[in-house]
Amino acid sequence: MIKILAAIILLAGLALSVPHPAQARQDDPKLGELFDLLHDTEHPRAIADLTILIWKIWSRSGSDTTDYLFNAGIKAMSHGDLPKALKRFSAITEIDPKFAEGWNKRATVLYMMGDYPGSVADVQKTVSLEPRHFGAWSGLGMIYLKMEYYELALKAFRKALTTNPHLPGARQQIIELKSIIAGNKT
Structure with missing residues (x-):
């Protein structure tokens, strides 16, 4: 109980010290601390x-x-305007190619538009910039699942769990994929 309380107090301190937008991105040093805490806690x-x-x-x-383009892309996605969202996220990848989440969001839009190879390429760029990106790894698993590349999907979901062990969806996908792969080998 004391460990949980200490983690929550630390979280409150980290929340207050989350960098201003001018300082934040995937190379923020606070991410290491947050991932360490994420691996060490079981408290929901x-x-x-x-x-x-x-x-x-x-x-x-x-x-x-x-950030303006990013928010505009998110808004376009939420309104179902995928071409507009794609345009915004593509602009981000051109003007700030080291911003991992720009690539990840574009990968999501490409997936939603049915461009699986394009989505895979963008996810690969995302994880090259931020190897701990559990959302991108899970997304890659979903893409490969859709493409029926079951062994690649399994690897991607496993990687997602190594970066964030608290992903019940990834855990369930692994169980189902193991069954599919075992069935395909008989």
Whole structure:
């Protein structure tokens, strides 16, 4: 109980010290601390808070222009305007090619548009910039699952769990994929 309480207090301190947008991105040194805590906790509230903090840091580029385009892309996605979202995220990958979340969001849009090879390429760029990106690894698993590349999907979901051990969807996909792969070998 004391460990849980200490983690929650630490989370509160980290939440207050999350960098301003001008300082945040996937290379933020606070991410290491957050991932260490994420691996060390089993407390559901702490897991949720840590995950939110990680996504907040990943979603800030450090550039007003990039952040504007990012938010416009998110808004377009939420309204179902995938071509507009693709345009916004593509602009991000051109003006700030080291911003991992720009690539990840474009990968998501490409997946939603049915461009699986394009989505795979963008996820690979995402994880080359941020190898701990559990969202990208899970997304890669979903893409490979859709493409019926079951062994590649299994590897991607396993990688997602190594970066964030608290992904029940990835865990379930691994169970199902093992069954599919075993059935295909008989």
